[in-house]
Amino acid sequence: MASALRRLGSAAARRGLSTACEDTKKSLFQLPQAGGKSSNLCSAINQALHIALESDPRYRLVLSEMSPIIPKPNISLLPSLHATDNRHSYLFGEDVSFGGVFRCTTGLADRYGKSRVFNTPLCEQGIVGFGIGLAAMGNRAIAEIQFADYIFPAFDQIVNEASKFRYRSGNQFNCGGLTIRAPYGAVGHGGHYHSQSPEAFFCHVPGIKVVIPRSPRQAKGLLLSCIRDPNPVVFFEPKWLYRQAIEEVPEEDYMLPLSEAEVIREGSDITVVGWGAQLSIMEQACAGAEKEGISCELIDLKTLIPWDKETVEASVRKTGRLLISHEAPVTGGFGAEISASIVERCFLRLEAPVARICGLDTPFPLVFEPFYMPTKNKILDAIKATVNY
Amino acid sequence: MGRRDGCSRGKGGSMHFYKKEAGFYGGHGIVGAQIPLGCGLAFAQKYSKDENVTFAMYGDGAANQGQLFEALNMAALWDLPAILVCENNHYGMGTAEWRASKSPAYYKRGDYVPGLKVDGMDALAVKQACKFAKEHALKNGPIILEMDTYRYHGHSMSDPGSTYRTRDEISGVRQERDPVERIRKLLMSLELATEKELKDIEKQVRKEVDEAIAQAKESPMPDPSELFTNVYVKGLGAESFGADRKEVRTVLP
Numbered sequence: 035m036a037s038a039l040r041r042l043g044s045a046a047a048r049r050g051l052s053t054a055c056e057d058t059k060k061s062l063f064q065l066p067q068a069g070g071k072s073s074n075l076c077s078a079i080n081q082a083l084h085i086a087l088e089s090d091p092r093y094r095l096v097l098s099e100m101s102p103i104i105p106k107p108n109i110s111l112l113p114s115l116h117a118t119d120n121r122h123s124y125l126f127g128e129d130v131s132f133g134g135v136f137r138c139t140t141g142l143a144d145r146y147g148k149s150r151v152f153n154t155p156l157c158e159q160g161i162v163g164f165g166i167g168l169a170a171m172g173n174r175a176i177a178e179i180q181f182a183d184y185i186f187p188a189f190d191q192i193v194n195e196a197s198k199f200r201y202r203s204g205n206q207f208n209c210g211g212l213t214i215r216a217p218y219g220a221v222g223h224g225g226h227y228h229s230q231s232p233e234a235f236f237c238h239v240p241g242i243k244v245v246i247p248r249s250p251r252q253a254k255g256l257l258l259s260c261i262r263d264p265n266p267v268v269f270f271e272p273k274w275l276y277r278q279a280i281e282e283v284p285e286e287d288y289m290l291p292l293s294e295a296e297v298i299r300e301g302s303d304i305t306v307v308g309w310g311a312q313l314s315i316m317e318q319a320c321a322g323a324e325k326e327g328i329s330c331e332l333i334d335l336k337t338l339i340p341w342d343k344e345t346v347e348a349s350v351r352k353t354g355r356l357l358i359s360h361e362a363p364v365t366g367g368f369g370a371e372i373s374a375s376i377v378e379r380c381f382l383r384l385e386a387p388v389a390r391i392c393g394l395d396t397p398f399p400l401v402f403e404p405f406y407m408p409t410k411n412k413i414l415d416a417i418k419a420t421v422n423y
Numbered sequence: 424m425g426r427r428d429g430c431s432r433g434k435g436g437s438m439h440f441y442k443k444e445a446g447f448y449g450g451h452g453i454v455g456a457q458i459p460l461g462c463g464l465a466f467a468q469k470y471s472k473d474e475n476v477t478f479a480m481y482g483d484g485a486a487n488q489g490q491l492f493e494a495l496n497m498a499a500l501w502d503l504p505a506i507l508v509c510e511n512n513h514y515g516m517g518t519a520e521w522r523a524s525k526s527p528a529y530y531k532r533g534d535y536v537p538g539l540k541v542d543g544m545d546a547l548a549v550k551q552a553c554k555f556a557k558e559h560a561l562k563n564g565p566i567i568l569e570m571d572t573y574r575y576h577g578h579s580m581s582d583p584g585s586t587y588r589t590r591d592e593i594s595g596v597r598q599e600r601d602p603v604e605r606i607r608k609l610l611m612s613l614e615l616a617t618e619k620e621l622k623d624i625e626k627q628v629r630k631e632v633d634e635a636i637a638q639a640k641e642s643p644m645p646d647p648s649e650l651f652t653n654v655y656v657k658g659l660g661a662e663s664f665g666a667d668r669k670e671v672r673t674v675l676p
Contacts, residue, residue: 152501154497157490159459160493160496163463167463167465167466171464190456191456191490195451195460202434206442206443240654263659264656265658
């Protein structure tokens with residue numbers, strides 16, 4: 035699977051960004067084409083966090099004499115919104131000091147100090163509420179929720195406070211500096227409470243953004259965009275890929291645009307949409323379908339809300355068929371929203387019902403995980419059924 | 424009132440007052456949610472070393488929320504300059520405090536965080552308590568202030584305020600402990616002001632309030648397009664209008 039992902043990464047590099055970019059955005063979001071260091075998802079995220087914390091103007095003065103562990107952040111990439119910064123960035127969560135359960139935050143406390151990178155007590159609601167307050171003072175607060183399964187005590191703070199702060203105060207206040215990071219998704223042995231994909235709950239909340247990367251290279255750029263975006267963002271990291279996914283990740287500071295889906299494999303018979311770790315499974319299914327003469331167009335949504343309807347619509351207008359796949363249970367999953375929106379827009383063009391190959395409507399099982407998961411074969415079968423409808 | 428010239432540009436509801444210049448981070452409909460937020464504000468103040476404190480206010484009803492204790496723990500752990508103020512008016516909407524709380528001594532609930540009980544109906548006591556609390560918070564970390572106060576009216580439009588307490592109780596408190604009356608008596612007994620002067624002040628204030636209400640009533644409703652503003656701010660990446668990026672097809676009234 036690692037080699038498939040490497041191919042995925044380089045394919046993305048060749049294709050570049052979607053053509054929806056304007057010229058000004060192009061310069062801001064140029065994915066560095068050349069080289070990079072072979073990194074897994076953990077270390078890509080670690081690099082992104084280093085750069086995010088280093089971009090604090092006050093801290094830059096202190097560190098300018100020290101030889102950097104990583105290249106200096108490219109301040110020209112930061113939009114002028116943040117030019118008058120005397121704000122700071124903080125990273126906090128359970129166990130982040132020593133590096134975190136997945137080692138995504140190693141080295142940060144040592145380099146940036148315990149006042150900026152610190153452990154919190156075990157209280158998700160308190161962590162997110164506290165993060166909203168920090169962000170309300172203009173800082174960049176990066177809150178880590180140890181597993182996405184634990185995010186629910188913080189649900190009220192995210193839905194009722196974070197997403198509405200700017201709206202209800204008529205833009206006097208906001209908590210745009212808040213970014214919540216959480217590892218999500220199946221890992222093979224996670225069971226009920228270490229494997230959930232709760233993205234659908236948050237996609238129902240206008241005011242926050244939900245971003246899910248598919249690979250190390252994407253993760254670094256997307257995370258930096260999320261941290262610097264002036265809206266509160268929930269960033270779900272596919273924990274399965276933390277060690278498994280290895281890719282050439284550019285060492286410098288770069289950002290990827292939010293709310294832009296990417297066509298990572300072009301095709302003409304069916305549009306296949308997904309995000310996160312599921313894309314690697316879908317890539318395999320597409321390769322299998324290719325052997326049977328079906329040409330699949332694979333799209334990575336990247337940002338789930340606000341999602342790039344135009345790209346998916348354009349693709350479905352080309353192919354006439356749509357299949358969506360995600361790990362979360364099928365009923366009420368985000369696939370339902372995509373399906374409804376695309377049917378609204380492309381009803382007459384569709385040649386077959388929109389297929390959703392998703393997790394089953396059960397709590398995430400432990401021993402039955404292989405039955406629950408939307409596997410390559412399930413997707414392949416559905417692709418064939420949809421094409422032969 | 425939801426008018427354009429209001430303090431939240433007509434977007435917030437009756438609880439959503441905001442004033443950036445005064446450092447007033449607003450009222451919260453979800454009671455208790457503002458307490459960890461207050462701790463976040465206090466953390467930022469402590470980090471910037473600007474000698475400011477945060478007052479996070481909640482009621483006796485919200486004092487039973489779990490997030491209060493999460494926030495207390497964090498504030499105490501990190502010595503944040505946060506002053507948690509429990510406005511104890513003895514009723515959580517329709518539920519008297521003895522029905523809702525095992526321990527109605529809200530100032531003691533901090534356990535490891537010191538607490539002070541203040542007569543909330545005495546304006547001078549409140550002032551002194553806040554001054555003390557600020558000095559304490561800047562030096563030693565969080566403190567709880569319990570303000571013993573009262574609510575004459577009902578909690579909200581749907582609450583007449585008399586179904587869970589007697590009218591005698593309400594009028595009794597109004598006679599004995601009303602804060603404005605107390606100050607008036609104090610000023611007159613110390614001969615710092617005459618009755619006429621105080622009446623004039625009252626007239627003046629009433630006029631100001633009436634003018635403000637008239638001004639508010641005249642203010643127009645916000646433009647329907649405001650429904651969609653400030654959900655997201657143009658950030659990085661594609662423009663976000665919310666989940667549907669095409670123009671909304673329904674016609675707004």
